[in-house]
Amino acid sequence: MITLSRSEIEALIDYPLAAKAIEAAYRAVSKGRVNLPPVGHIAFPEHQGDCHIKYGHIQGDAIFAIKVATGFAGNADRGLPSGNGMTLVLSAETGEAVALLHDEMVMTDIRTALGGAIASRELARADSKKVLIVGTGIQARRQVEAHIALIGSHLEFTVWGRNSSKAALVANELGEQASTTMVEDLEAACRAADIIVTTTAAISPIIQRTWISPGTHFTAVGADAPGKQELATELVAQADLLAADLAAQCLDHGEFAIPYRKGKLQAESVQDLGAILIAPHLGRSNASQITIADLTGLAAQDLAMTNLVLSAYAAKSTETRD
Amino acid sequence: MITLSRSEIEALIDYPLAAKAIEAAYRAVSKGRVNLPPVGHIAFPEHQGDCHIKYGHIQGDAIFAIKVATGFAGNADRGLPSGNGMTLVLSAETGEAVALLHDEMVMTDIRTALGGAIASRELARADSKKVLIVGTGIQARRQVEAHIALIGSHLEFTVWGRNSSKAALVANELGEQASTTMVEDLEAACRAADIIVTTTAAISPIIQRTWISPGTHFTAVGADAPGKQELATELVAQADLLAADLAAQCLDHGEFAIPYRKGKLQAESVQDLGAILIAPHLGRSNASQITIADLTGLAAQDLAMTNLVLSAYAAKSTETRD
Numbered sequence: 001m002i003t004l005s006r007s008e009i010e011a012l013i014d015y016p017l018a019a020k021a022i023e024a025a026y027r028a029v030s031k032g033r034v035n036l037p038p039v040g041h042i043a044f045p046e047h048q049g050d051c052h053i054k055y056g057h058i059q060g061d062a063i064f065a066i067k068v069a070t071g072f073a074g075n076a077d078r079g080l081p082s083g084n085g086m087t088l089v090l091s092a093e094t095g096e097a098v099a100l101l102h103d104e105m106v107m108t109d110i111r112t113a114l115g116g117a118i119a120s121r122e123l124a125r126a127d128s129k130k131v132l133i134v135g136t137g138i139q140a141r142r143q144v145e146a147h148i149a150l151i152g153s154h155l156e157f158t159v160w161g162r163n164s165s166k167a168a169l170v171a172n173e174l175g176e177q178a179s180t181t182m183v184e185d186l187e188a189a190c191r192a193a194d195i196i197v198t199t200t201a202a203i204s205p206i207i208q209r210t211w212i213s214p215g216t217h218f219t220a221v222g223a224d225a226p227g228k229q230e231l232a233t234e235l236v237a238q239a240d241l242l243a244a245d246l247a248a249q250c251l252d253h254g255e256f257a258i259p260y261r262k263g264k265l266q267a268e269s270v271q272d273l274g275a276i277l278i279a280p281h282l283g284r285s286n287a288s289q290i291t292i293a294d295l296t297g298l299a300a301q302d303l304a305m306t307n308l309v310l311s312a313y314a315a316k317s318t319e320t321r322d
Numbered sequence: 323m324i325t326l327s328r329s330e331i332e333a334l335i336d337y338p339l340a341a342k343a344i345e346a347a348y349r350a351v352s353k354g355r356v357n358l359p360p361v362g363h364i365a366f367p368e369h370q371g372d373c374h375i376k377y378g379h380i381q382g383d384a385i386f387a388i389k390v391a392t393g394f395a396g397n398a399d400r401g402l403p404s405g406n407g408m409t410l411v412l413s414a415e416t417g418e419a420v421a422l423l424h425d426e427m428v429m430t431d432i433r434t435a436l437g438g439a440i441a442s443r444e445l446a447r448a449d450s451k452k453v454l455i456v457g458t459g460i461q462a463r464r465q466v467e468a469h470i471a472l473i474g475s476h477l478e479f480t481v482w483g484r485n486s487s488k489a490a491l492v493a494n495e496l497g498e499q500a501s502t503t504m505v506e507d508l509e510a511a512c513r514a515a516d517i518i519v520t521t522t523a524a525i526s527p528i529i530q531r532t533w534i535s536p537g538t539h540f541t542a543v544g545a546d547a548p549g550k551q552e553l554a555t556e557l558v559a560q561a562d563l564l565a566a567d568l569a570a571q572c573l574d575h576g577e578f579a580i581p582y583r584k585g586k587l588q589a590e591s592v593q594d595l596g597a598i599l600i601a602p603h604l605g606r607s608n609a610s611q612i613t614i615a616d617l618t619g620l621a622a623q624d625l626a627m628t629n630l631v632l633s634a635y636a637a638k639s640t641e642t643r644d
Contacts, residue, residue: 001424003325035364035365037363037364038362040359040360040362040375042357042359042377042378042379042386043357044379044386044414044415047414047415047416049416049417051377051386051388051412051417053362053375053388055362055364055373055375056364057364057366064364064366064373066375068388068410068412071417072415072416074416075416075417078416080416080418083417084416084417084418084419086419088390088408088410090390090392092366092369093366093369093371093394094369094394094396094397094400094402094406095373095393095394095397095405095406096392096402096406097406097408097424100422102323
């Protein structure tokens, strides 16, 4: 049984290769080729904690994976990260254990960021240059890296956070990788942006419809549970194109859930990202459309990352032996 | 993170101590002190395989556990065991990984056997001596061990199997631990037995009502999925006392499921084993009653075994350091 630590796993992940694996996973989901049982859940209210168990199998794959992810809000007081996790990999032919990837969330962080960058690349205007990152957490950082890796280092980033000093910190940290500036005026930053990536845990909209210029693309990854919402309902309702990693999931507990429950959008108006990757004419059709991609995360992405890490590990092991 | 292999785990398990932990788990379930979310499941029909994910938390415990168990029927052709499994242990206070118990099913096998021996000890006549084991697999062997450990080495075992040579093999293997004889006439063996432990995967009853003497106790562990049945419906319907590790589960997919669906027994007539452990007057009330305990396995037992193994490991580590 292969056991890999966070640092070993991170060293094996190549963003462009991982993005290709994730795109294939999105397409496989849209083709009905992925078995994704309901997500398991157990809560620990006395410690503000919970655990999600995501698992699935891509038809024909030799392995399947079970991802265990925990979030304990009280960890900050103990000087520990709130999120944690690992992936168990088993043979889909014999049930034997293949690997334990003790990634402590790094695979989830990267696959989420790559999903965002894939959505931006597919749906934003081809001449997009200015990317506004809303939020200052791990995803803010990872989304910058993923957008550079998949779209290019010509992108210029602005970073906004409720806490300006945190935004300044992110901008400063990422300054070596790309032009990255902290901004304080969210409305002005929205008006100026070609791509807006939202990564906050907001439970009431922080971006209004009237702030948005024609042609803007949104990638929203923050809302991943009932009650969370980053974009105003009217902004979502009036957008020209809505995409999701999985429409049913995003309408249930993603950015689209509240507008959907309010009757402001129809389920049929949300395209799966996999379907757009298969048939690009389903995506943006002109430079003035406002497009929104809502991503809540799929076990299929975790499977793609797992396959990628294990392949890279096998290749490296062969190399070492040569 | 502690990682233990099958042989390391088996060496840490003391049957009487493990039985005490499992009894406590049964009582905790009956008191509503165990959080047991629905079991996760994914199937691999092309390889006759499936995977169950059982997880839960006993209120107040510092850890929780996620047990992954696989069964691949085609493994026999590859010279591999069909069943496999491991348990991930996480902190219920921070979500951090505590241990990976790669037990390859040995914890499940032992907790199932101990559940059976606890049921026999609680419900059989105190003067029981003759134990008939029906079946020749791992559970047949483990049930003998568990009954000796919990009830005593004065017990005399007979073993019956559809395949007589397998029954002879089991009797021979266990001969050093106790008086163990292979039998060919199941009806006669049933008439002679004080305790009958059924461990087969039968899908139609193999034991008839008319074969059973007054005062007999049954422990049935074979039926663990819809469609399986070891005891005749009339035998279950006419028994004086029905017990289950969890009534709802046994009525759904255990030995009691088919009689229940046929309207031959009432849900209210099944007592939880935990309730009997708390209030023994709920158990056998005279020497002529026919009693049946149906066990389908609880994640609470897995939690008990996990706690036991980790405590034994900690004690051993301390000892080694001294």
